[in-house]
Amino acid sequence: MYCRALLVAVLTLGSPASALWPAPKQSSTGNGTLFIDQTVQVTYNGEQVRWIPYTSPHDYPGFPDGADFAETRVDNQQISYTAGYVPPSGPHFDSKHIVQAGLSRTFGAIFQQGFVPWMLRARGSDFEPALGGKRIQTLQIVQTQHDTDKTFKPQNGAVNESYALDVDSKGHATLVAPSSTGILRGLETFSQLFFQHSSGTSWYTQLAPVSIRDEPKYPYRGILLDVSRHWFEVSDIKHTIDALAMNKMNVLHLHATDTQSWPLEIPALPLLAEKGAYHKGLSYSPSDLASIQEYGVYRGVQVIIEIDMPGHVGIEQAYPGLSNAYAVNPWQWYCAQPPCGSLKLNDTNVEKFLDTLFEDLLPRLSPYSAYFHTGGDEYKANNSLLDPALKTNDQKILQPMLQKFLDHTHNKVRELGLVPMVWEEMILDWNATLGKDVVAQTWLGGGAIQKLAQLGHKVIDSSNEFYYLDCGRGEFMDFANGAAFENNYPFLDWCDPTKNWKLIYSHEPTDGVSSEFQKNVVGGELAVWTETIDTTSLDTIIWPRAGAAAEIWWSGRVDEATGTNRSQLEARPRLTEQRERMLARGIRGAPITQLWCTQVDVHDCEAGNY
Ligand SMILES: *[C@@H]1O[C@H](CO)[C@@H](O)[C@H](O)[C@H]1NC(C)=O
Ligand SMILES: *[C@@H]1O[C@H](CO)[C@@H](O)[C@H](O)[C@H]1NC(C)=O
Ligand SMILES: *[C@@H]1O[C@H](CO)[C@@H](O)[C@H](O)[C@H]1NC(C)=O
Ligand SMILES: *[C@@H]1O[C@H](CO)[C@@H](O)[C@H](O)[C@H]1NC(C)=O
Ligand SMILES: *[C@@H]1O[C@H](CO)[C@@H](O)[C@H](O)[C@H]1NC(C)=O
Ligand SMILES: *[C@@H]1O[C@H](CO)[C@@H](O)[C@H](O)[C@H]1NC(C)=O
Numbered sequence: 293m294y295c296r297a298l299l300v301a302v303l304t305l306g307s308p309a310s311a312l313w314p315a316p317k318q319s320s321t322g323n324g325t326l327f328i329d330q331t332v333q334v335t336y337n338g339e340q341v342r343w344i345p346y347t348s349p350h351d352y353p354g355f356p357d358g359a360d361f362a363e364t365r366v367d368n369q370q371i372s373y374t375a376g377y378v379p380p381s382g383p384h385f386d387s388k389h390i391v392q393a394g395l396s397r398t399f400g401a402i403f404q405q406g407f408v409p410w411m412l413r414a415r416g417s418d419f420e421p422a423l424g425g426k427r428i429q430t431l432q433i434v435q436t437q438h439d440t441d442k443t444f445k446p447q448n449g450a451v452n453e454s455y456a457l458d459v460d461s462k463g464h465a466t467l468v469a470p471s472s473t474g475i476l477r478g479l480e481t482f483s484q485l486f487f488q489h490s491s492g493t494s495w496y497t498q499l500a501p502v503s504i505r506d507e508p509k510y511p512y513r514g515i516l517l518d519v520s521r522h523w524f525e526v527s528d529i530k531h532t533i534d535a536l537a538m539n540k541m542n543v544l545h546l547h548a549t550d551t552q553s554w555p556l557e558i559p560a561l562p563l564l565a566e567k568g569a570y571h572k573g574l575s576y577s578p579s580d581l582a583s584i585q586e587y588g589v590y591r592g593v594q595v596i597i598e599i600d601m602p603g604h605v606g607i608e609q610a611y612p613g614l615s616n617a618y619a620v621n622p623w624q625w626y627c628a629q630p631p632c633g634s635l636k637l638n639d640t641n642v643e644k645f646l647d648t649l650f651e652d653l654l655p656r657l658s659p660y661s662a663y664f665h666t667g668g669d670e671y672k673a674n675n676s677l678l679d680p681a682l683k684t685n686d687q688k689i690l691q692p693m694l695q696k697f698l699d700h701t702h703n704k705v706r707e708l709g710l711v712p713m714v715w716e717e718m719i720l721d722w723n724a725t726l727g728k729d730v731v732a733q734t735w736l737g738g739g740a741i742q743k744l745a746q747l748g749h750k751v752i753d754s755s756n757e758f759y760y761l762d763c764g765r766g767e768f769m770d771f772a773n774g775a776a777f778e779n780n781y782p783f784l785d786w787c788d789p790t791k792n793w794k795l796i797y798s799h800e801p802t803d804g805v806s807s808e809f810q811k812n813v814v815g816g817e818l819a820v821w822t823e824t825i826d827t828t829s830l831d832t833i834i835w836p837r838a839g840a841a842a843e844i845w846w847s848g849r850v851d852e853a854t855g856t857n858r859s860q861l862e863a864r865p866r867l868t869e870q871r872e873r874m875l876a877r878g879i880r881g882a883p884i885t886q887l888w889c890t891q892v893d894v895h896d897c898e899a900g901n902y
Pocket of ligand 5: 687691
């Protein structure tokens with residue numbers, strides 16, 4: 293029976309083979325078939341782990357009722373029933389709980405959210421193995437080092453995400469990693485080995501034996517989600533965290549406030565959200581925020597909060613007198629989009645306001661996050677023209693005041709145990725001298741990364757030329773008939789064109805950075821600015837494009853095995869497969885090619901050079 297299964301596998305492997313996204317650092321796979329079912333025996337550090345990927349123990353006839361059960365809940369969302377332990381709640385994390393929850397999700401993904409890969413195989417072909425072959429009997433998980441608090445809220449590189457995964461042809465699998473985060477990454481890879489059989493009750497891989505040694509190239513691999521231009525439900529945010537983990541990404545940066553709305557509830561400053569949310573209820577309570585961050589920790593995704601300042605601040609209605617230029621006209625003199633607003637410089641009331649804000653918010657963030665982002669983009673000197681105490685836009689006068697503002701805010705962030713992050717302009721345009729601990733995020737492109745890395749900052753690449761996912765869909769501001777209409781036709785947005793997956797895939801954060809400073813480039817972050825994005829389009833905007841960056845950040849642009857740049861031809865079938873996998877798991881990413889191309893040899897859809 294096994295021989296027949298193997299033969300079928302061999303005959304059908306002409307179609308796009310495998311499978312894994314992002315590509316592992318080193319892997320070798322065979323062409324043997326192994327099935328997997330719910331009898332697989334799992335151990336974690338030698339202890340048996342019982343797991344059930346069903347929503348209730350009563351759904352599973354083979355499992356006895358009784359004392360062994362502990363319901364695993366993360367943020368009141370039921371993940372599964374696992375046996376033998378009661379999960380901790382709140383901001384204290386336990387490796388075993390994290391691994392068990394990860395394991396339950398892995399088996400849920402295989403057994404409940406699998407898919408039949410007809411779209412990845414030749415039309416009409418008999419691509420499935422015959423049922424009844426060998427199956428995976430054991431999965432032995434070994435964590436070689438103890439997790440620490442830093443595992444769950446790592447600074448760049450502080451957690452080792454590597455893992456080794458082996459599946460032998462007899463059906464024994466081992467997953468070894470130094471951290472629970474590495475185990476989560478390895479479980480994601482494990483889940484990607486299996487397809488659902490069209491019988492509906494069998495699952496198989498055709499890649500046995502498997503041997504993978506894997507670790508990321510860059511420690512920081514994220515997405516920025518702007519929850520100010522549009523409101524997103526907590527469930528949308530958690531859904532995006534799930535999708536990040538599927539691509540081995542590890543940061544969700546929430547651009548939490550801007551001039552348009554302030555959806556973050558700050559109990560010590562209640563008017564911020566009361567006046568600042570788009571509508572009553574469209575705000576994040578402290579427990580919402582904690583639940584989002586906790587959800588991230590369970591998936592190896594750090595949630596970093598940004599309060600943008602001194603520009604991009606809309607607090608005038610809540611706490612009047614602390615900011616300039618809110619809702620002014622013409623807005624173009626003071627900001628990049630209405631309604632403007634920026635904190636006053638050289639103002640002790642602003643410092644007091646920020647102290648109150650930070651003392652409320654940051655202690656709530658620090659159990660889950662090493663960083664706090666203080667914004668700093670697009671700050672215009674003209675704002676201080678409207679400040680009755682300053683009435684100047686002279687940058688030479690304003691610069692020392694801005695420096696003082698940054699020193700104050702960053703010292704407060706440090707005092708409260710977090711590491712400050714800023715947008716590039718504070719350093720490159722305003723010449724602020726910031727501590728070397730401050731992580732700089734670039735978005736303007738050009739040589740900014742090199743300059744910041746050279747100054748000794750850790751740098752995150754969010755170049756709008758590659759990583760802005762909102763671009764290329766048209767300008768959201770309106771143009772009156774006449775000159776405005778004529779001059780702006782056909783109404784492109786400022787960062788047109790669309791950054792398609794191939795463009796994203798062509799770029800690496802260290803591009804153009806001299807080799808001695810490359811170590812300061814810690815990774816990248818795709819930006820999802822949401823002027824024209826809400827829950828209806830969120831998935832299609834982000835996925836699977838963000839996966840293209842995720843692979844470069846995890847594995848590098850150059851494939852170490854061949855020493856050449858990764859190829860679109862090699863990547864496209866795998867990214868297509870990743871999209872199908874994500875679709876099956878509820879992430880509604882957009883197609884990247886037509887179905888015909890996914891079923892034929894990749895060279896049949898090669899454009900050539902003409
Ligand atoms: C399957 O693997 C075996 C062993 O490595 C090899 O001899 C055989 O050629 C492979 N078949 C295909 C179709 O790749
Ligand atoms: C991560 O752990 C693996 C396995 O222990 C080790 O080989 C590797 O060097 C570590 N990576 C880093 C960056 O320390
Ligand atoms: C600053 O404001 C003045 C009007 O007070 C305007 O003429 C000028 O263009 C503005 N500068 C910028 C950079 O928008
Ligand atoms: C900044 O504030 C201090 C204290 O209020 C004041 O003495 C000083 O004149 C202010 N600086 C400017 C340039 O307005
Ligand atoms: C920053 O430094 C550059 C180069 O010395 C200078 O041109 C620019 O005016 C300075 N900007 C500010 C805000 O001081
Ligand atoms: C990879 O592609 C870039 C252009 O995107 C090129 O500059 C570079 O030389 C290529 N590297 C290799 C190893 O082929």
